[in-house]
Amino acid sequence: MNRPTICPKFEKAISLLSQRWTALVIYQLLSGTQRFSEIQSSIGISGKVLSERLKDMEHHGIVKRKVIPDTPVIIEYSLTEKGMSLEPILREIENWSQLWIQLENVSS
Amino acid sequence: MNRPTICPKFEKAISLLSQRWTALVIYQLLSGTQRFSEIQSSIGISGKVLSERLKDMEHHGIVKRKVIPDTPVIIEYSLTEKGMSLEPILREIENWSQLWIQLENVSS
DNA sequence: ATACTTACTTACATAAAGTAACCTATTTAG
DNA sequence: CTAAATAGGTTACTTTATGTAAGTAAGTAT
Numbered sequence: 001m002n003r004p005t006i007c008p009k010f011e012k013a014i015s016l017l018s019q020r021w022t023a024l025v026i027y028q029l030l031s032g033t034q035r036f037s038e039i040q041s042s043i044g045i046s047g048k049v050l051s052e053r054l055k056d057m058e059h060h061g062i063v064k065r066k067v068i069p070d071t072p073v074i075i076e077y078s079l080t081e082k083g084m085s086l087e088p089i090l091r092e093i094e095n096w097s098q099l100w101i102q103l104e105n106v107s108s
Numbered sequence: 109m110n111r112p113t114i115c116p117k118f119e120k121a122i123s124l125l126s127q128r129w130t131a132l133v134i135y136q137l138l139s140g141t142q143r144f145s146e147i148q149s150s151i152g153i154s155g156k157v158l159s160e161r162l163k164d165m166e167h168h169g170i171v172k173r174k175v176i177p178d179t180p181v182i183i184e185y186s187l188t189e190k191g192m193s194l195e196p197i198l199r200e201i202e203n204w205s206q207l208w209i210q211l212e213n214v215s216s
Numbered sequence: 217a218t219a220c221t222t223a224c225t226t227a228c229a230t231a232a233a234g235t236a237a238c239c240t241a242t243t244t245a246g
Numbered sequence: 247c248t249a250a251a252t253a254g255g256t257t258a259c260t261t262t263a264t265g266t267a268a269g270t271a272a273g274t275a276t
Contacts, residue, residue: 005150006132013205014135018126020233024114027122036254042113046234051255071242072253082208089204092197097121100190128264144223154265159224179273180222218276225270232263239256246249 016060017089021045021053026062026083027090033078062086124168125197129153129161134170134191135198141186170194 017023024043028034034042040050054077057063062083068074079086125131132151136142142150148158162185165171170191176182187194 006135007202007205008211009205009209010135010202011132012209012211013201014131017201018128018131020126023122023126024119027114027118037252040254047255048235048257049233052233072251073241075254085204085208089197089200092200093121093125094115094118096193096197097115097117100193101117101120103116103120148223155224156226156266157264160264180220181272183223220275221273223271226268228266228268230263230265232261234261235259237257237259240254242252244249244251246247 017086019053019056021049022057023090023093025050025053025057026079026086029063029077029079029083030087030090033076036075036077039077057083125194127161127164129157130165131198131201133158133161133165134187134194137171137185137187137191138195138198141184144183144185147185165191 021043025039025045028039028042036047036050036054039045040047045053054063054065058065060082061080064078064080066076066078068076129151133147133153136147136150144155144158144162147153148155153161162171162173166173168190169188172186172188172191174184174186176184
């Protein structure tokens with residue numbers, strides 16, 4: 001019932017990138033190393049889901065996690081080479097959004 | 109609590125494209141006009157969600173729907189100009205997936 | 217009349233995401 | 247000493263999204 005007309009690598013990439021929040025987190029990290037709470041406040045994701053996503057991305061080799069045993073502890077997240085290689089995709093989306101997306105008026 | 113450090117147009121584009129199935133449907137339609145059941149069987153989506161997604165995409169001006177009152181009725185879906193303009197994004201993802209995604213062995 | 221087709225919709229079940237409160241360790245304030 | 251703050255989470259519970267299966271409409275074939 002489910003014959004893979006579509007390339008499985010492509011499908012895998014899509015399912016990774018279209019996980020909710022994943023692309024936004026990567027986009028944030030494109031501008032450099034950030035801490036948990038910075039990412040959280042910049043994209044408005046809940047702590048629960050952010051910690052899930054960061055774990056997933058670590059497993060996928062997209063994000064690096066560095067623990068600095070200061071007090072309180074500092075944990076820095078950054079992109080790996082694989083993560084960085086997603087930049088062209090995000091830039092295409094950014095570019096497309098400027099050309100084709102129009103904002104609705106969200107309360108005056 | 110949710111301060112928009114990120115461009116709202118970009119965020120909107122991301123939320124559109126990372127809706128589950130949306131990117132795969134667009135990708136399918138890049139190869140030309142298709143019918144409901146063709147899309148359904150090629151990407152393995154349920155009829156319920158496919159009809160939801162197609163409606164959403166119509167609202168977003170990405171997909172065109174053409175009814176041909178044959179019997180049984182034929183309904184053709186294709187990309188609008190806006191939909192077509194997403195091609196570079198999908199191609200970047202395709203390209204990235206070939207370079208960076210490795211398949212696991214899924215049963216011998 | 218019955219069965220078949222396409223493109224759906226509806227009802228119900230499960231999975232994913234959101235919210236708020238809590239946890240651990242350490243430092244600072246009173 | 248107790249209370250509050252901080253960073254980075256986790257836990258329990260609720261809401262939303264998705265999946266599954268069965269049903270619908272209109273017309274055709276048998």
